[in-house]
Amino acid sequence: xxxxxxxxxxIAGMACAVRCAEQGAHVTLVxxxxxxxxxSVMAAGGINxxxxxxxxxxxxxxxxxxxxKGGCWIGGKDAVTGLCSSAKDTLAYLESIGxxxxxxxxxxxxxxxxxxxxxxxxxxxxxxxxxQIVSALVMEVRRHEAAGSIERRLRMHFHSALIESGECYxxxxxxxxxxxxxxxxxxxxxxxxxxxxxxxxxxxxxVLCDGYAxxxxxxxxxxxxxxxxxQFHPTTLETDQKRILITEAVRGEGGRLFYEDDGQRVxxxxxxxxxxxxxxxxxxxxxxxxxxxxNVFLDISFLSDRLISQRLQEVRDLCRKYRGIxxxxxxxPVAPSVHxxxxxxxxxxxxxxxxxxxxxxxxxxxxxxxxNRLGGNSLLAALYGGRVAADDLCARxxxxxxxxxxxxxxxxxxxxxxxSESKSVFPVAYMxxxxxxxxxxxxxxxxxxxxxxxxxxxVEYYQxxxxxxxxxTSVSAYENYSLxxxxxxxxxxxxxxxAQRESRGSHWRSDAPQTLDDYAYATLVSYNDGAYxxxxxxxxxxxx
Amino acid sequence: xxxxxxRQESPTSExxxxxxxxxxxxxxxxxxxxxxxxxxxxxxxxxxxxTRRIAWECSCLQGACGACAMVINGMxxxxxxxxxxxxxxxxxxxxxxxxxxxxRDLAVDRTSIHHxxxxxxxxxxxxxxxxxxxxxxxxxxxxxxxxxxxLEICPNYTNGNSFFGAxxxxxxxxxxxxxxxxxxxxxxxxxxxxxNTCSKSLTCMDVxxxxxxxxxxxxxxxx
Ligand SMILES: Cc1cc2nc3c(=O)[nH]c(=O)nc-3n(C[C@H](O)[C@H](O)[C@H](O)COP(=O)(O)OP(=O)(O)OC[C@H]3O[C@@H](n4cnc5c(N)ncnc54)[C@H](O)[C@@H]3O)c2cc1C
Numbered sequence: 001x002x003x004x005x006x007x008x009x010x011i012a013g014m015a016c017a018v019r020c021a022e023q024g025a026h027v028t029l030v031x032x033x034x035x036x037x038x039x040s041v042m043a044a045g046g047i048n049x050x051x052x053x054x055x056x057x058x059x060x061x062x063x064x065x066x067x068x069k070g071g072c073w074i075g076g077k078d079a080v081t082g083l084c085s086s087a088k089d090t091l092a093y094l095e096s097i098g099x100x101x102x103x104x105x106x107x108x109x110x111x112x113x114x115x116x117x118x119x120x121x122x123x124x125x126x127x128x129x130x131x132q133i134v135s136a137l138v139m140e141v142r143r144h145e146a147a148g149s150i151e152r153r154l155r156m157h158f159h160s161a162l163i164e165s166g167e168c169y170x171x172x173x174x175x176x177x178x179x180x181x182x183x184x185x186x187x188x189x190x191x192x193x194x195x196x197x198x199x200x201x202x203x204x205x206x207v208l209c210d211g212y213a214x215x216x217x218x219x220x221x222x223x224x225x226x227x228x229x230x231q232f233h234p235t236t237l238e239t240d241q242k243r244i245l246i247t248e249a250v251r252g253e254g255g256r257l258f259y260e261d262d263g264q265r266v267x268x269x270x271x272x273x274x275x276x277x278x279x280x281x282x283x284x285x286x287x288x289x290x291x292x293x294x295n296v297f298l299d300i301s302f303l304s305d306r307l308i309s310q311r312l313q314e315v316r317d318l319c320r321k322y323r324g325i326x327x328x329x330x331x332x333p334v335a336p337s338v339h340x341x342x343x344x345x346x347x348x349x350x351x352x353x354x355x356x357x358x359x360x361x362x363x364x365x366x367x368x369x370x371x372n373r374l375g376g377n378s379l380l381a382a383l384y385g386g387r388v389a390a391d392d393l394c395a396r397x398x399x400x401x402x403x404x405x406x407x408x409x410x411x412x413x414x415x416x417x418x419x420s421e422s423k424s425v426f427p428v429a430y431m432x433x434x435x436x437x438x439x440x441x442x443x444x445x446x447x448x449x450x451x452x453x454x455x456x457x458x459v460e461y462y463q464x465x466x467x468x469x470x471x472x473t474s475v476s477a478y479e480n481y482s483l484x485x486x487x488x489x490x491x492x493x494x495x496x497x498x499a500q501r502e503s504r505g506s507h508w509r510s511d512a513p514q515t516l517d518d519y520a521y522a523t524l525v526s527y528n529d530g531a532y533x534x535x536x537x538x539x540x541x542x543x544x
Numbered sequence: 545x546x547x548x549x550x551r552q553e554s555p556t557s558e559x560x561x562x563x564x565x566x567x568x569x570x571x572x573x574x575x576x577x578x579x580x581x582x583x584x585x586x587x588x589x590x591x592x593x594x595t596r597r598i599a600w601e602c603s604c605l606q607g608a609c610g611a612c613a614m615v616i617n618g619m620x621x622x623x624x625x626x627x628x629x630x631x632x633x634x635x636x637x638x639x640x641x642x643x644x645x646x647x648r649d650l651a652v653d654r655t656s657i658h659h660x661x662x663x664x665x666x667x668x669x670x671x672x673x674x675x676x677x678x679x680x681x682x683x684x685x686x687x688x689x690x691x692x693x694x695l696e697i698c699p700n701y702t703n704g705n706s707f708f709g710a711x712x713x714x715x716x717x718x719x720x721x722x723x724x725x726x727x728x729x730x731x732x733x734x735x736x737x738x739x740n741t742c743s744k745s746l747t748c749m750d751v752x753x754x755x756x757x758x759x760x761x762x763x764x765x766x767x
Contacts, residue, residue, distance in 0.1 A: 033601070036610055041609055097671060241573075433583075
């Protein structure tokens with residue numbers, strides 16, 4: 001029987017695990033916490049698909065076209081074609097496992113549009129699409145747990161992959177209960193660990209998505225891709241600890257962006273782009289907000305109370321609860337924030353990385369979205385990618401017997417033990433905060449060579465001292481050992497952004513504002529003995 | 545502001561109280577306050593002694609994932625969803641949920657919730673919906689975060705050995721509504737582990753961070 005190890009239990013990880021189990025594999029599904037804690041539960045807006053009941057004039061071809069165009073033509077055509085052509089089946093699958101999509105009064109599925117879409121093709125489940133999908137998948141996983149084909153292991157963190165000669169045989173996991181490293185061998189390992197939020201500290205997403213696994217695998221020889229492409233959501237509300245997403249639906253319902261100049265409101269998006277200016281794509285709105293250099297507000301106070309209650313109640317609640325703002329009377333102070341990572345582990349069409357039998361799916365894999373992701377496409381990609389990886393790994397021949405990794409495990413355990421003997425009270429969180437300050441300052445919406453170079457100098461400094469500092473061991477071992485991987489991901493991201501002397505999608509170089517044909521390829525980055533090498537994937541080896 | 549926290553270093557060690565002086569923003573949530581205590585400087589208690597950092601769980605920090613459930617001034621609540629300005633008195637008292645084993649400080653092991661659902665085969669299988677089930681209630685039921693607040697407050701729930709609480713009832717409802725082949729069997733399981741014992745205090749609904757009207761699930765399943 002095939003043994004599969006899936007790391008991460010959000011939508012991508014669960015979709016992959018279930019599909020493997022259905023094909024007779026035995027899956028170990030690992031995550032520190034249950035799926036209800038994954039970032040996937042936060043997705044509210046919906047999932048894209050063109051079905052038989054599509055809007056007049058819509059077609060799979062337009063979904064493909066919109067996705068490639070949104071991604072500024074560096075997403076792979078074959079990959080995107082696969083994603084969009086099977087979106088209908090993905091939706092049907094979700095329905096077959098009990099996901100209930102919202103319907104109109106005649107019983108037809110409702111759809112909405114997100115920025116950058118030529119048609120309304122985003123299906124949704126009330127205002128909690130991500131959570132509704134998670135609930136259905138959790139039930140499916142439970143069904144397979146009962147049958148013995150999926151074994152969930154909680155309170156486990158990824159530590160490193162067991163790799164020899166470019167082939168993956170399993171992973172070392174940190175077991176919180178046993179407080180030690182355990183090897184899990186498998187015919188294939190699937191990473192489904194989400195995005196890289198911790199690089200920036202405050203984002204719209206979950207603090208559990210930290211970019212560690214990508215960084216650690218990178219140091220172990222995996223290629224990363226398109227790391228310079230980070231989506232900033234234009235309208236987020238700042239709180240003490242995070243940035244809360246104010247959904248695009250607010251602008252869809254007529255919400256207006258403005259700043260104040262000499263006591264006068266300036267509706268800068270409408271002034272520049274006309275009456276529909278507030279609904280330009282996320283990258284454009286974010287850049288325009290940034291360019292004002294002012295405090296920007298989103299106003300819906302002129303909408304009727306009824307409309308707000310019916311369609312934007314969650315926004316009303318969030319603003320009241322977290323900032324004491326009454327949206328029917330006051331404008332909402334908004335600012336762009338890091339929201340989604342188009343970059344991540346480089347994968348081929350089958351979702352395998354450059355390391356044999358090591359796969360990546362969901363937001364931790366870089367695929368489909370090119371330089372900019374369209375709203376509603378990432379839930380789709382998480383489900384589709386999970387399925388593609390499962391089908392590929394289940395169809396392949398069994399892995400050769402694994403080499404003996406006992407010495408690797410013992411070495412890594414010794415390193416952890418040595419670190420845990422520290423009596424220091426210096427928290428690793430301080431290093432993470434410094435990194436976040438650097439990333440916000442130098443890897444923000446507008447980038448320049450000078451600023452990115454300074455960012456690299458900072459990160460190299462953190463890397464040079466990080467290994468020599470003793471950290472407070474009263475926090476979890478994972479929090480401490482993950483720092484090196486997080487710093488590596490940050491270093492690789494800055495390197496990609498520095499190498500790309502052009503502007504495309506979410507990567508905006510104010511010192512190189514033009515989009516150049518020479519750069520119309522994915523960016524790859526590898527690590528070799530301290531060197532971070534960046535090049536363009538001109539052969540389209542990853543994502544064709 | 546004084547903060548008292550019931551602490552425990554490991555699953556097998558003794559619990560003890562430790563107090564802290566909080567001088568951070570007064571409009572913070574309890575989660576914000578914990579971050580402030582942990583990381584604005586070296587952590588010291590109110591006697592000026594250096595101490596361990598306070599362990600607690602978090603993920604979304606906006607009331608959508610259920611990680612940071614704990615008991616705040618006697619009430620089960622999410623730390624990221626509870627604000628200092630709304631608390632009465634001049635003291636904040638935090639303790640871990642009492643109905644689950646403590647892992648460390650305010651972090652508890654809620655595996656029993658998942659274990660009980662698994663051992664009773666509470667899963668949908670093939671989608672064959674019962675007619676006439678309200679979408680809006682299905683959405684509500686599926687919003688359950690498995691945070692454990694409903695179990696903490698429930699007068700009938702003790703350790704999850706036989707009575708499984710509102711969290712169980714709502715998942716049973718989803719199976720009932722979405723697979724008519726299983727609706728009869730799931731009602732039996734529901735009755736055995738919930739319906740027959742629930743004394744209908746309904747306090748579970750008062751503390752649910754998702755405002756799930758569990759009573760609506762009960763109304764369907766008791767029928
Ligand atoms: C506020 C918000 C709203 C959104 N709305 C939408 C939307 O409407 N439509 C849409 O398409 N997309 C949306 N997105 C994006 C979408 O939610 C994510 O891209 C998608 O859910 C990612 O799923 P995933 O399974 O890849 O990762 P996640 O759901 O993030 O899951 C990652 C898993 O990996 C685990 N993990 C992390 N690190 C480790 C480690 N070191 N070891 C072991 N396990 C680990 C985590 O605990 C978790 O279980 C939204 C995102 C946010 C933040």
